[in-house]
Amino acid sequence: MDLSLLTRRSEHEWAIEPRGKMRVPGVLFASEPLVRAMDHKVYEQVTNVATLPGILSASFAMPDAHWGYGFAVGGVAAFDPEEGVVSAGGVGFDISCGVRSLRTRLTRAEIDPRKKELADALFHTIPAGVGSRGQIRLGAEEMDRMLRGGARWAVERGYGEAGDLERVEERGAMRDARPEWVSDRAKARMRDEVGTLGSGNHYLEVQEVVEVFDEAAAGAFGLRTGDIVVSIHCGSRGLGHQIGTEALKEMLEAGQRYGIDLPDRELACAPIRSKEGERYLGAMRAAINVALANRQAITHLAREAFASVLKQADLTLLYDVSHNTCKVETHAVGGRPREVYIHRKGATRAFGPGHRDLPDALRSVGQPVLIGGTMGTCSWVLVGTESGMARSFGSACHGAGRAMSRHQALKQWHGRHVVDELEGRGILVRSPSLRGVAEEAPGAYKDVTEVVDATERAGLARRVAKLVPVVVVKG
Amino acid sequence: MAFAAPRHEHFAHDADIGVRGRGRTLAEAFAQAGMALTAVVTDPATVQETLSVALACESSEPEGLLFDWLNAVVFEMATRDVLFARYEVEIEGERLRARGFGEPVVVERHQPAVEVKGATMTALRVAREADGSWVVECVVDV
Numbered sequence: 001m002d003l004s005l006l007t008r009r010s011e012h013e014w015a016i017e018p019r020g021k022m023r024v025p026g027v028l029f030a031s032e033p034l035v036r037a038m039d040h041k042v043y044e045q046v047t048n049v050a051t052l053p054g055i056l057s058a059s060f061a062m063p064d065a066h067w068g069y070g071f072a073v074g075g076v077a078a079f080d081p082e083e084g085v086v087s088a089g090g091v092g093f094d095i096s097c098g099v100r101s102l103r104t105r106l107t108r109a110e111i112d113p114r115k116k117e118l119a120d121a122l123f124h125t126i127p128a129g130v131g132s133r134g135q136i137r138l139g140a141e142e143m144d145r146m147l148r149g150g151a152r153w154a155v156e157r158g159y160g161e162a163g164d165l166e167r168v169e170e171r172g173a174m175r176d177a178r179p180e181w182v183s184d185r186a187k188a189r190m191r192d193e194v195g196t197l198g199s200g201n202h203y204l205e206v207q208e209v210v211e212v213f214d215e216a217a218a219g220a221f222g223l224r225t226g227d228i229v230v231s232i233h234c235g236s237r238g239l240g241h242q243i244g245t246e247a248l249k250e251m252l253e254a255g256q257r258y259g260i261d262l263p264d265r266e267l268a269c270a271p272i273r274s275k276e277g278e279r280y281l282g283a284m285r286a287a288i289n290v291a292l293a294n295r296q297a298i299t300h301l302a303r304e305a306f307a308s309v310l311k312q313a314d315l316t317l318l319y320d321v322s323h324n325t326c327k328v329e330t331h332a333v334g335g336r337p338r339e340v341y342i343h344r345k346g347a348t349r350a351f352g353p354g355h356r357d358l359p360d361a362l363r364s365v366g367q368p369v370l371i372g373g374t375m376g377t378c379s380w381v382l383v384g385t386e387s388g389m390a391r392s393f394g395s396a397c398h399g400a401g402r403a404m405s406r407h408q409a410l411k412q413w414h415g416r417h418v419v420d421e422l423e424g425r426g427i428l429v430r431s432p433s434l435r436g437v438a439e440e441a442p443g444a445y446k447d448v449t450e451v452v453d454a455t456e457r458a459g460l461a462r463r464v465a466k467l468v469p470v471v472v473v474k475g
Numbered sequence: 476m477a478f479a480a481p482r483h484e485h486f487a488h489d490a491d492i493g494v495r496g497r498g499r500t501l502a503e504a505f506a507q508a509g510m511a512l513t514a515v516v517t518d519p520a521t522v523q524e525t526l527s528v529a530l531a532c533e534s535s536e537p538e539g540l541l542f543d544w545l546n547a548v549v550f551e552m553a554t555r556d557v558l559f560a561r562y563e564v565e566i567e568g569e570r571l572r573a574r575g576f577g578e579p580v581v582v583e584r585h586q587p588a589v590e591v592k593g594a595t596m597t598a599l600r601v602a603r604e605a606d607g608s609w610v611v612e613c614v615v616d617v
Contacts, residue, residue, distance in 0.1 A: 093616050130580060199588075200589045200590065244593075265596045266595065433589075
C-alpha cells in the first residue's frame with residue numbers, strides 16, 4: 001500500500017481521511033512494514049466499507065488485513081441499528097469460523113514418548129478432509145435443534161460437559177437464530193458433517209506453551225511454559241457458505257430496491273431493519289450455532305482420542321472464539337454507550353477486563369484471544385484490553401493470512417517433503433491429502449508473530465503466551 | 476484461425492483460486508469450467524465415470540448463469556461426495572441443463588486437496604474471444 005495515501009496517527013495507527021462518498025474515515029492498525037506489504041485492494045475495500053449507510057466511527061482493518069470478498073479479511077465495522085446495514089460479505093462465507101483451545105493438564109515431557117500414538121489416535125478419531133463424514137446424521141427436527149442450540153445442543157447430546165459452555169462466546173448458543181430462514185440446500189450440506197474438521201486451512205493441533213509474556217493473565221488462563229494445549233480451527237462447513245452465497249444474491253437485489261449505492265457487488269447489503277436484513281441475521285446466527293456445535297463435537301472426539309493414549313489427560317476449555325460474525329454489542333460511540341451491529345470478518349472479538357459477557361473466572365483479566373498460525377511456526381494466546389475496547393470496538397487480529405496462492409505453494413513444495421521436514425523438527429503431521437499439505441505449507445503464510453506484535457503495539461490486545469505445534473491434524 | 480481444443484485452467488487469486496473454461500460454444504466453456512472445479516480438488520484424470528447426476532439452473536444474465544452453474548456443481552460435490560470427470564451441458568437462452576459423470580471420492584486415489592465451498596462474484600466473466608470461442612471464469616472460495 002502506498003503510504004502517501006494515509007495519515008499516520010501514531011506508530012501503529014494509519015487513517016484514510018474521508019473523501020468522496022466515505023461517511024467515516026478508514027483506520028488501519030499495523031506496523032509500517034505490514035502496511036507497506038498490504039495490497040492496494042485493502043485500501044479500496046476499507047474505503048468502500050466506509051461508504052455504507054449507518055457506519056459508526058470508522059472502517060477498521062486489523063494488522064493481518066488482506067483482500068477479501070467485499071470487506072477485507074481483517075475488516076471490522078459497526079453499524080447503527082436503525083440507519084445501518086448488514087452485509088454477508090462483512091461476515092465472510094465461513095460464518096463463525098474460529099478457534100477453540102483446550103488445556104490438557106499434560107506437559108511436553110509427558111506426551112513426547114506417546115506422540116506418535118496420539119497423532120494416529122487423533123487422526124483416526126476426528127474426520128478430516130474432503131468427503132469425510134461425521135458420526136451424527138441429522139433429521140429435520142434435530143437439525144433445527146442444532147441450529148438453535150449450538151454447543152449447548154452438542155452438550156445435551158452427550159458431546160462434552162455443561163462446564164464447557166461458559167467459555168464459549170454467547171455461552172455456547174447464539175440467541176435469535178432462525179432455522180426456518182436457513183434454506184433446505186444449506187441444511188443438506190450439513191446433514192452429516194457435525195464433528196468434522198473440513199479442509200483448507202482448518203486443523204486440530206496439539207501445541208506446547210513455549211513462552212509466557214504476561215504471567216498474571218497466563219495464570220488466570222491456566223497456562224504455564226511446557227504445558228500442552230489443543231487448538232481446533234474450523235467453522236460452519238458447507239452450511240455457512242451456502243447461507244452466505246444465497247444472501248449475496250438476495251442482498252444484491254434488495255440493495256437496489258433500498259437505493260443502496262454499491263461500489264462493489266461483493267459488498268451487497270441490506271438495511272438491518274429490513275426483511276432481507278433480518279432473514280440474513282437469523283440464518284447467520286443459526287450458522288454461528290453450527291460452528292459452535294461443530295467445535296464442541298470435535299472437542300468430544302479429541303477427549304476420546306486423548307483418553308485412549310494418555311489416561312491422565314483432562315481436556316478443559318480455555319476459550320472458544322469466532323472470527324467471522326456480525327453481533328449486537330454495546331460499545332461507547334462518541335463517549336456514550338449504545339447498541340451497535342458489529343461485523344468482524346477475519347477479526348477476533350477481544351473484550352477487555354470487566355466485560356459482563358465474560359465468565360467469572362476470566363472477567364477481571366479479559367477475554368482470551370486465540371490466534372492461529374501455521375503448522376510449522378506458532379500460534380498465540382492474547383488477552384483483550386480496555387484500550388482495544390476504545391480503539392476497535394474490542395476487536396483484534398485473527399491469524400497469519402496467506403502470502404501466496406495455493407497454486408504457487410503447490411509449485412514450490414511437495415507434501416511429502418513438508419511432512420518429513422516438520423517431523424525432523426518434532427512436529428507430526430497427519431492429513432488425508434499430501435497435496436493439501438503442500439498447499440498449506442508454512443512458507444505459504446505470512447509471519448503471524450509480526451501480526452501479533454503489531455496488534456499489541458496498536459493497543460488492540462496484549463500477548464499472553466506463544467504456542468508451537470507438536471501434532472497437526474490437517475483437513 | 477485455428478481454434479484450440481476446449482480446455483480448463485486455474486488462475487491465481489490470493490487465498491482462493493480462479494477457474495476458467497474455454498470452448499467453441501458457451502456450453503462447452505461452462506463444461507470446462509466445471510472440470511476446473513474438479514481440478515481444484517484432484518487430478519481429473521484420476522476420476523472414473525461410475526455415476527451421473529442431473530443439474531439445472533436458470534438466470535437472466537450469462538454471468539449469473541455461470542455463478543449458479545458452478546454453485547450447482549459445488550452443491551452436488553458437497554452433498555453426494557462426488558467428483559466429476561466430464562459434463563454434458565446444454566444452454567438454451569436463460570436455461571442450463573446438464574449431466575455430470577463421475578464417481579464418489581476415494582481418498583487414497585484422489586488425494587483430495589481442498590473442498591470448493593462456492594462460486595463468488597469476483598472476476599466473474601463470460602466473454603467471446605476474437606475467434607468466436609468462449610471463455611468463462613470465476614474465483615471460487617475454498
